[in-house]
Amino acid sequence: MLSGKTVLIGITGAIAAYKICELIRLFKKNNANVRVVTTPNALNFVTKTTLEALSQNQIYIDQFNIDEYKPEHIALTDEADIFIIAPITANTISKITLGISDNLLTSTYCAFKKPVIIAPCMNTNMWENPAIIENLEILKKRNIKIIEPETGFLACGTEGKGRLANINVIFETAKNILLPKQILKGKKIVITAGGTKENIDAVRYIGNYSSGKMGIALADNAYKLGADVTLISTVDVKKQYKTINVQTAQEMYEAVKHEFNNAHSLIMAAAVSDYRVKNISEHKIKKDGNPLTIELIENPDILKEISKNKKDNQIVIGFCAESQNLIENAKNKIKNKGCDYICANDISKKDIGFSSDYNELYIIDKELNISKIEKTDKQNAALKILEEIYGLCK
Ligand code: CTP
Numbered sequence: 001m002l003s004g005k006t007v008l009i010g011i012t013g014a015i016a017a018y019k020i021c022e023l024i025r026l027f028k029k030n031n032a033n034v035r036v037v038t039t040p041n042a043l044n045f046v047t048k049t050t051l052e053a054l055s056q057n058q059i060y061i062d063q064f065n066i067d068e069y070k071p072e073h074i075a076l077t078d079e080a081d082i083f084i085i086a087p088i089t090a091n092t093i094s095k096i097t098l099g100i101s102d103n104l105l106t107s108t109y110c111a112f113k114k115p116v117i118i119a120p121c122m123n124t125n126m127w128e129n130p131a132i133i134e135n136l137e138i139l140k141k142r143n144i145k146i147i148e149p150e151t152g153f154l155a156c157g158t159e160g161k162g163r164l165a166n167i168n169v170i171f172e173t174a175k176n177i178l179l180p181k182q183i184l185k186g187k188k189i190v191i192t193a194g195g196t197k198e199n200i201d202a203v204r205y206i207g208n209y210s211s212g213k214m215g216i217a218l219a220d221n222a223y224k225l226g227a228d229v230t231l232i233s234t235v236d237v238k239k240q241y242k243t244i245n246v247q248t249a250q251e252m253y254e255a256v257k258h259e260f261n262n263a264h265s266l267i268m269a270a271a272v273s274d275y276r277v278k279n280i281s282e283h284k285i286k287k288d289g290n291p292l293t294i295e296l297i298e299n300p301d302i303l304k305e306i307s308k309n310k311k312d313n314q315i316v317i318g319f320c321a322e323s324q325n326l327i328e329n330a331k332n333k334i335k336n337k338g339c340d341y342i343c344a345n346d347i348s349k350k351d352i353g354f355s356s357d358y359n360e361l362y363i364i365d366k367e368l369n370i371s372k373i374e375k376t377d378k379q380n381a382a383l384k385i386l387e388e389i390y391g392l393c394k
Contacts, residue, residue: 039103215270
């Protein structure tokens with residue numbers, strides 16, 4: 001669930017530090033990469049060996065023990081997607097409010113720009129101290145997510161508010177921040193990917209250099225956003241969502257027609273061959289010293305046909321790969337094909353598009369409004385395309 005995410009857990013010196021072992025285990029169980037930074041005092045309550053064994057990573061404690069190129073507090077902030085300080089003591093709450101950076105944990109906090117969760121744990125009287133109340137108010141205004149302690153029996157022998165929040169509550173709060181909102185829930189989205197292969201004979205075909213990466217990235221991200229995804233692809237992949245493996249343009253067309261019938265939208269990211277061989281040879285064609293002539297006939301234009309026949313509430317999105325006059329050609333293509341949006345990329349640039357892991361795109365709508373997605377990896381580009389087109393980032 002959390003694969004690809006790095007969770008940085010900060011542990012300060014409070015008795016509930018031992019409970020964080022369970023939190024680390026939960027994140028690991030959900031495939032997150034876990035980094036742990038502790039204050040020196042935290043290790044009075046939980047051992048370094050336990051934390052290392054559970055997180056399967058080195059534990060960070062001492063700011064001046066630098067054996068990497070980057071100072072540790074900067075390396076940790078770069079890598080992590082979220083910083084959870086749990087338990088956080090009254091002392092560390094006050095330090096981070098003031099920006100005091102006197103150990104690796106507080107320095108890391110000071111340099112951290114992504115979401116932060118803190119889960120305080122302390123004696124009830126400390127929790128009620130005006131300085132702590134005011135500091136927490138300040139942190140709240142700075143968008144720090146505070147998971148308040150529970151009321152109950154405390155380690156100091158008293159009863160009251162101050163016990164570390166339930167570990168599952170801390171985990172769920174972090175998970176909700178880390179995972180994209182299910183903004184495509186309830187929508188069936190059909191996505192095509194890869195280059196079609198048009199048979200010539202028993203062993204040869206006409207193909208193209210499309211890797212399918214963009215279409216697959218779109219399917220992965222639509223799925224993460226909650227869509228009911230069907231990927232129709234010439235690249236055979238195993239996914240948690242429905243995949244249909246096809247080879248030729250005609251097979252793709254049949255699969256798209258069938259799946260689009262009850263779908264909300266279609267994204268044609270595949271590179272579809274415009275032509276196919278008229279007479280496919282059943283056997284391998286042998287050379288005979290003469291030039292070989294192969295007659296090609298036009299394939300159906302899937303994007304155009306589907307756009308023509310779609311219902312009013314269905315959305316069709318095309319792609320266009322151009323090596324010159326990108327915007328002009330893309331505008332002509334959206335008019336000619338009748339789709340709702342076109343995502344255009346410049347294939348003359350070698351570092352983006354076909355086969356590359358990166359893309360830079362322009363999204364053009366029917367009114368010919370243009371928005372640009374700056375060069376980024378295809379997974380991120382896919383997410384941005386979905387957010388832009390489904391109107392969710394506005
Ligand atoms: N497309 C399609 N069926 C085809 C050809 C293309 O559905 N037979 C779709 C592609 O999946 C893409 C869009 O049309 O979403 C544009 O593809 P592109 O190859 O750029 O356009 P063509 O119509 O083939 O135009 P040309 O090759 O002449 O530029």
